[in-house]
Amino acid sequence: MTGKVAVVTGASTGIGRAAALGLLKAGYRVALAARRQDALEETAQMAGANSGNALPVATDVSSPEGVEKLFAAVKSKWGRCDLLFNNAGMGVQGYLFEDLPVEKWLQVVAVNLTGSFLCAQQAFRMMKEQSPQGGRIINNGSISAHTPRPDSVAYTSTKHAITGLTKQLILDGRKYNIAAGQIDIGNAATNMTQRMTKGVKQPNGELLVEATMDVQNVANAIVFMDSVTPEANVPFLTVKANLMPWEGRG
Template sequence: MSKVAVVTGASTGIGRAVALGLLKAGYRVALAARRQDALDETAQMAGANSVNALPMATDVASPDGVNALFAALKAKWGRCDLLFNNAGMGVQGYLLEDLPVEKWLEVVNVNLTGSFLCAQQAFRMMKEQTPQGGRIINNGSISAHTPRPDSVAYTATKHAITGLTKSLILDGRKYNISAGQIDIGNAATNMTARMQKGVKQPNGEMMVEATMDVQNVANAVLFMDSVTPEANVPFLTVKASLMPWEGRG
């Protein structure tokens, strides 16, 4: 029987690429994001594999929404083998001292609380299903290591994702649940299109940054889930070779 996966933020970018990669590999995949039309488009892009897609509009920051997503998953396929916690957002155009608390809370609710809510529901299913267990992969970021200028909300949540990942690894052991984090740098998506025009560097200058094909991320997630159940990839970084990460400062 093919594996069952949940991908959040599956309507565009990294989430869409990973969802399509999983569908192509034979997974049955629940596609979650806020916009139903975009999720339906992701499913259609899978071609013949679209029969294994369950597009479901979901606000990951809503406990009721996440509960409904996993209830639908259980009703359709009865289990969850993989959760890719990918839904996320940032806030641009604000200095730290000018960031409205409402914007801060919006980022925290989606990036951190949303990841927790989905992981919690996945835990509950993976704990009770037969065979027991599964895998949770969180989308961290290069910002989980090193921030960009003017990114306090995004960076803080991505550092927190690392703490969430480590807690999932520890608390999941007794249920055969593994967890890992993929830290992604400059995958070519709509979100990173601005990098072709230049992004702010730590010294205040604007610089065009290199990007990489987003398929590299999909391949990396598939690899992380390909290891046998007694193995785990706790942290993996995949980035554009020429992006200025190692030399940020």
């Protein structure tokens, strides 16, 4: 993979940071995108000897102008994009369905869905025009792309929509040698999942402490999905904590 160029959104923390570091370790040149430049610089420094292959670019993925600037920086620095990991996302907690403010709904849609579309579109355009043509786009779908949690209508709706985006990219990208896939992640141990160690609301209303897994498993999966030869694709991959209540959720 040495020399391939990747863009990772949400690279300042959690899954995005782990994926970016995993790609850097595997020999990629990686553009790190998130809102906070200082946190992106920290991610780059964590790559150690590979930090010179990191390009931190403060980006609001919900902004068309911001996303254009991100990919312009990648093109200026490296001339191409071989992989996009569409990972930036957010959710809102503490609201019943009937009480969720429309402003919160729109905020989640803007980051999770519109942001993924904007980044995929810019990557798609670069991959179409570059030589050799093509590349790969991997979307972070989440277990919530399959099964909802209580009180999470905005997050669940956008993650179901990500599956539609992934399928459309698979179809529309074929003629340009662009492959797309979706990784659905369940309970990777990050700052965002710390609450799971204290109890998470279940469908019956009870709180249950849920198992988590090492986030490195996600980084390894991203590298694997992009390691298949160009004529192959991994459309959907699920990696989850073995003991988390997913298959029996409901």
